[in-house]
Amino acid sequence: MTERVLQLNYRVKVSGKDYQAAVSPLADAFAGVPGLRWKIWYQKNETSNEAGALYLFENQASLDKFLASDLAAKVTGHSALGDFSIKQFDVLEKESMKTRAPLGEKVAV
Numbered sequence: 001m002t003e004r005v006l007q008l009n010y011r012v013k014v015s016g017k018d019y020q021a022a023v024s025p026l027a028d029a030f031a032g033v034p035g036l037r038w039k040i041w042y043q044k045n046e047t048s049n050e051a052g053a054l055y056l057f058e059n060q061a062s063l064d065k066f067l068a069s070d071l072a073a074k075v076t077g078h079s080a081l082g083d084f085s086i087k088q089f090d091v092l093e094k095e096s097m098k099t100r101a102p103l104g105e106k107v108a109v
Contacts, residue, residue: 003037003091003103004063008075009052011083016044019051022080029071035062038102056091056103063088 012019023041030039035058044051057063066072067086076084096103 002059003093004057004060005089005091006055006057006063006066007052007085007087007089008055009042009050009085010081012044012049012051012081014080016046019044019080022078026071026075033062033066033069033071035059036066037104052085 014022020043027041030036037056037058039056040054042051042053055063055066057066075081091101091103093103
């Protein structure tokens with residue numbers, strides 16, 4: 001099965017400090033998402049008021065299950081966030097491995 005990338009970007013309606021305080025408690029919940037290999041969190045860009053994350057999922061089924069989850073609904077329904085852009089991509093495995101991408105790995109805490 002092919003690993004899948006989820007790119008989630010959104011507008012942030014609060015300060016960078018308040019944004020980090022709002023999302024930080026969710027890290028443990030994301031760490032337990034089945035099929036999620038890793039997530040990279042974006043800090044708020046103060047110029048564009050955007051933030052988001054990159055996710056690597058084991059496969060399409062795990063990505064779809066996450067998007068249908070209560071956790072995803074909690075993020076996309078958060079009052080401090082809006083104008084969501086949700087995109088999915090296949091991974092160019094050979095090229096990514098040459099550039100040291102951590103494919104096939106679930107990073108432990």
